Amino acid sequence: MTAILEMRGVSKSFSGVQALRDVNFTVEAGQIHALVGENGAGKSTLMKVLSGVYPHGDYEGSIIFDGEERRFRDVNDSEALGIIIIHQELALIPLMSIAENIFLSHPPSRLGVIDRDTVYRRTQELLAQVGLTEMPDTLVTDLGVGKQQLVEIAKALSKRVRLLILDEPTASLNENDSAALLDRLLAFRAQGIASILISHKLSEVARVADRITVLRDGRTVDSIDCRAEPVEEDRIIRSMVNRDLAHRFPQRAATIGASVFAVQDWTVHHPLHRDRRVIKGVDFEVRRGEVVGIAGLMGAGRTEFAMSLFGRAWGDRISGRVWLDGREVNLSSVAAAIGAGLAYVTEDRKQLGLILDADVRKNITLASLGRVARQGVIDADQVLRCLSGDRPALRRQPAEGGAVEMADDRSESIIPRRAYARHRCRGKIRNLLYNQRACRGRQGGGDDLVGNAGTARGLRPHLRDE
Ligand SMILES: Nc1ncnc2c1ncn2[C@@H]1O[C@H](COP(=O)(O)OP(=O)(O)OP(=O)(O)O)[C@@H](O)[C@H]1O
């Protein structure tokens, strides 16, 4: 097989953070090449170098595509050669139709006027190719994430694609949608299109990949030819985390105490469809020192349950009883929930959890302004006292940097950090509601469930009283 892509000796740093160190990465024509590694290993950065998001001159090393060295100035240059990237965060415009989204950057036109008939017809063809039956004029906002992901792929196909890069495409998809997407990749391979698949889900990587490359701390540490040798998950995880599997998670030494949080017969109706009972009489208890997981399929009501508990932030006609430390409380508003010692880490951190234009410092202290202000004026020293402490990745970030400028893994860590800061100031954190999908793509190794268990354990110290 011939190589369609060779990246040689690629290094890239961001003011003090060495994201890639002398990475070599080769993709053969028509191959599905999986790129795996822990959060922050450098996967997305490597793909941004490849696709021209970071232009030539912004990194060291070389890119050889189709036998020639390439010096991309921007994404248009790489797209012209058929290198199409679908980023970790989808880039569709919700209030535009599927057709408008697909042809936004390259609308077919006649005499300078957009040719709507062609747009419609071509969109229909592309949707059929990715297995969607929606009408081209359906608004993107009316589609679920799985279908939006397929629209992104249809958009890629609307350009001449030779190498398709998917950065964690299945992170927020359910099993059926993930399987449909992987089937698409296999179909593309049959048509000779090469793909690079970034994923934390090793089972799906094993299912479709021809080769798996492992990145760790910005270096290539392993590369497995799946056709020549068996894919051993243990080997991949060991390469990813650089430690023995026996130590995959930190030792657990929990001392389980009395009940700190109990909920009885919790019932919540939908805020718009007021007759629809979304949560139907749930009972729930957390004991001191415990990490309690709430499992369920998409749509089972996990988020709605957590949000409705957090000061009735979601839902209508809410009933049920709540006890904190054995005393019945009425958490009738978010302020009351915060006051009672509850913290909530949102599922959709960018929409609900962060103010993207505000800096890291403001985002972290926002929910505890009363604690960092003196006579109505924010006390910078008190802010710093609140912020000092854990999370090395955040410590490296200048406090003035906007949350929006941060890489995903680190903007994710601001919200728990804020919850922590808030209670650190008042010396107590009682209960942290941590929404699973806020850990999108995080992993402690292995598949998603294992990953979430890993994350939950990582939060243990936050759940104990200080
Ligand atoms: N724009 C940026 N500014 C500063 N540092 C960055 C930036 N983008 C990435 N980094 C840092 O570079 C390293 C690699 O990040 P990258 O996003 O490539 O990791 P990743 O493997 O894609 O992780 P994940 O699985 O969380 O998506 C991390 O330490 C990250 O914090």
Ligand SMILES: [Mg+2]
């Ligand atoms: Mg990434």
